[in-house]
Structures are given as structure tokens and as C-alpha cells.
Amino acid sequence: MSKEMCKMNFLKTTILLVFFFIASCPYAIGSVGTGNDRDVNYEMHYPIVYTRDSVAEKKINTDLYQYIEKFRRDYHGGKFINGNFTYEVRFEDDNYISLILHDYRWTGGAHGHTSYIGLVYNKRDGEKLPLRYFIHLTDADFVTIFDFPLYNRKNELLNLKAKFSYKDCPHKIPNNYFLKGNGIVALIFQPYQRAAHAEEMTYTPIEPKWIDYFNRKNP
Incomplete structure (x- = not known):
């Protein structure tokens, strides 16, 4: 068997071993x-x-x-x-x-x-x-959060026409949230809370610089 064939067989065996390890782990x-x-x-x-x-x-x-x-x-x-x-x-x-x-x-x-x-x-x-593990918010902070970008479940940015006005929203910070990575925490709003039912869940990402601010403001 040539050296080239030996190398190819070794490579195939290695790939198969890695595959089976991943599949079992x-x-x-x-x-x-x-x-x-x-x-x-x-x-x-x-x-x-x-x-x-x-x-x-x-x-x-x-x-x-x-x-x-x-x-x-x-x-x-x-x-x-x-x-x-x-x-x-x-x-x-x-x-x-x-x-x-x-x-x-x-x-x-x-x-x-x-x-x-x-x-x-x-x-x-x-x-x-809980949400407070990452960010300290109170309902009084909703007035600030309201102006942050708002996305629907498809991760599409909603324009002003798609969002409810400030007076038509419950002025409360939800305890519902998820992590987006890179230190970003996203607040979850249920259908009808910030936009029409067709938008489904909406969410507002809060970046680390704002998290730092809110955590200093609300120790």
C-alpha cells in the first residue's frame, strides 16, 4: 500500500472516530x-x-x-x-x-x-x-425602555406605525426575558402589550452600557 493510500485511510478513520464521539456526546x-x-x-x-x-x-x-x-x-x-x-x-x-x-x-x-x-x-x-440577576429595573424605567428598538418574533425591527403608542402600553417592566449573547438582555413582551397580535411576541434588547446604567441607578 502506498504512503498516499495510508494517509487517506488514516484520515478517514480519524474523521469517523470524531463523528462517533460527537454523536455520543x-x-x-x-x-x-x-x-x-x-x-x-x-x-x-x-x-x-x-x-x-x-x-x-x-x-x-x-x-x-x-x-x-x-x-x-x-x-x-x-x-x-x-x-x-x-x-x-x-x-x-x-x-x-x-x-x-x-x-x-x-x-x-x-x-x-x-x-x-x-x-x-x-x-x-x-x-x-431572575431578571434582576443581570439587570436592575423598576416600572419607572419603562419610560426609557419604551424608546429602545422593538423587534417581533421574526427578529424584524418594528417601525413607529407597527408599535403601540406610549399611552396604549402597560407601563410595566416584565420579568420575562432572554439572553442574546454579547452581554445583551432582551425583555419579552406578550402579544398586544407593545404591538398587534400579528407581531406575536415582541422584545427589546438592552445592551451592556444600559445595563451598567440601570444597575447603578437601581442598586
Whole structure:
């Protein structure tokens, strides 16, 4: 066998070994799996988080189970006609994972309603982190936040015509948020809070320079 052939065989073997290692290790390509469930009038695709620490992993998934089980319990209790439960991963690094749950329920009428639930966990200890862990805000800060850029669920920047006026918005800071990376925290607003239902969830990113300001202002 020529030296060239030996090199090619070695390269193929190395690639296959790397592939099998990645396939067997959930941390190498991501740490969120998907669980599935369905009934006559609902479908669920929910997150299952994996971490290197089994205690943290159990803590995170136990917390997530509360949201999953509440959806099932409300369905079987007749609180909605049909529904859909999904999720998205918005950010993940070695320390944090940021998810948004989509809890859609139709109770009759023209359309159903989706609740968007932002959840941020510390992957090292499994703690669910409140908004204040990253940024200190009060309802009085809404007047400032209102003028920040606002995006819809498709990550499209909304113009003035698409946004509700200041007087038509609830002047409250939501506790709902997600991480965008690069030190950016994004506040989640539910449908109808900042824009029409067609825009679905809207969000306002807050950059590190503003986070620094608010944390000094609201110690």
C-alpha cells in the first residue's frame, strides 16, 4: 500500500472516530434534546436540558417539568380546546442556557393565544435566574425602555406605525426575558402589550452600557 493510500485511510478513520464521539456526546453539538407528546387536541415538543453536572441537570428539568405538566393538566381539565407547546433556544454558553417556551392555547374565537415564557438557567448549579440577576429595573424605567428598538418574533425591527403608542402600553417592566449573547438582555413582551397580535411576541434588547446604567441607578 502506498504512503498516499495510508494517509487517506488514516484520515478517514480519524474523521469517523470524531463523528462517533460527537454523536455520543450531547455537549459537543448542543445540550438540549426534544421530548414529544400528543393527544387528540394537543401536540408538545418540549426541551430536555443536558449538562455535565447531573444535579444541575435534574434541577433544570424538574423546573421545566412544571410548565410541561401544567399545559397537560390544563388540557385535561378542559381549560382550552386545542393547543401546541414548543420551545426555542435563544442562547447558550458554558454557563447559561436561555430558552423561550411557546404555550399556545385556543379557547374559541378568531384565534388562539400564545404565552411566551423566557427561562434562563445557570448550567453549573441548575438555578433559574431572575431578571434582576443581570439587570436592575423598576416600572419607572419603562419610560426609557419604551424608546429602545422593538423587534417581533421574526427578529424584524418594528417601525413607529407597527408599535403601540406610549399611552396604549402597560407601563410595566416584565420579568420575562432572554439572553442574546454579547452581554445583551432582551425583555419579552406578550402579544398586544407593545404591538398587534400579528407581531406575536415582541422584545427589546438592552445592551451592556444600559445595563451598567440601570444597575447603578437601581442598586
